[in-house]
Amino acid sequence: MTTSSINGAKKKKVAIISTGGTIAGSGRIGEAGMYTAGVLPVDAILEGIPQIRDQIDLDMISVCSKDSNDITPEDLFAIKEIAEDLEYDDSVDGIVITHGTDTLEETAFFLNLILNVSKPVVMTGAMRPATATSADGPMNLYQAIALAANPDAKGMGVLAVLSDTIYSGRDLTKVNSIKTDAFEVGDPGPIGYMQDGNAYLIHSPYRRHTTYSWFARSVPDHLANVQIFYVHAGCDPKLLQYMLDHYDGVVLAGSGSGNYAKDIQEVIENYEGNCVIVRTSRLLEGAAFESPVFDPKRKTIAAHRLSPHKARILLLLALSYNMDRDRIARLFKEY
Ligand code: SIN
Secondary structure (H helix, E strand, O other), X not given: OEEEOOOOOOOEEEEEEEEEOHHHOEEOOEOOOOEEOOOOOHHHHHOOOOOHHHHEEEEEEEEEEEOHHHOOHXXXXXXXXXXXXXXXXXXXXEEEEEOOOOOHHHHHHHHHHHOOOOOOEEEEOOOOOOOEOOOOHHHHHHHHHHHHOOHHHOXXXXXXXXXXXXXXXXXXXXXXXXXXXXXXXXXXXOOEEEEOOEEEEOOOOOOOOHHHOHHHOOOOOOOOOEEEEEOOOOOOHHHHHHHHHHOOEEEEEEEOOOEOOHHHHHHHHXXXXXXXXXXXXXXOOOOEOOOOOOOOOOOEEEOEOOOHHHHHHHHHHHHHOOOOHHHHHHHHHHO
16 A cells, blocks of 8 residues: 655646536535536635645646536547646646546546546546535545645546545446445445545556557547447337447447347347447446357447446447457457
């Protein structure tokens, strides 16, 4: 375990890239329910942690001010450009990205695949708006800044700090729509913990990311259209057929270990087109493996532990670079 603190000798500098979210939300004073996300500047949240500027110099860069459900791939490639400029700025030690919590895990995984950056990159957000009683944003932001200034977080890919916990951007997922302790990672476990500005790191991410990611080398000239088909008892096979006929890729959010009913299996087995089909599990724990029972003709690629929405991102990037099916199948074992 590595233990380190922000109270080092030389004053560090962290760049904060803001995108909006509840952390920048404002509403009726004291209340957590009724508010508008992404309206306050990061400076307003920093008022809740006045000590931070004595410890670390900060640069503010705003990419957008949105609810995270409205984040686009263009926003993510704008962050890539800014973060890669900051990688070459010797005065900057690390990068924080503030973001809404609803799709934070999708942005974290997307950036984990596309950023050619080895400096610490730490995402954070909040479940309560800045104007709520006991808003969680200031502490989350304080800890994210402290971790971004910490050299031990270098080369770890995109991390996220929420509720005193350090997560890998590949693995974290939002599991609670109300509580401030809203994120989980399931089987892989967290990367570490924070207490105030001190980071306690336990392990490092194993799968390929950032400077080791093939996708960090360039920007694709088009983006593939990949959608998710949610499997449930009684789901309509015609909807899946439509998706296979209209999209470049379809991710099946299967039951159990990526399973589905016989009429869905029939659509998959009869499909002869170019749409690439990836099988995931809609469950938080476990994985979707290659299945001779549900996929005897090997028409799908198993996403193993990636959630449907994270598998969608990997498939989207792969298809945006026109990778073939065998290459894509290998990606799901490497990333
Ligand atoms: C959002 O995701 O932008 C709104 C919700 C949140 O930040 O918790």
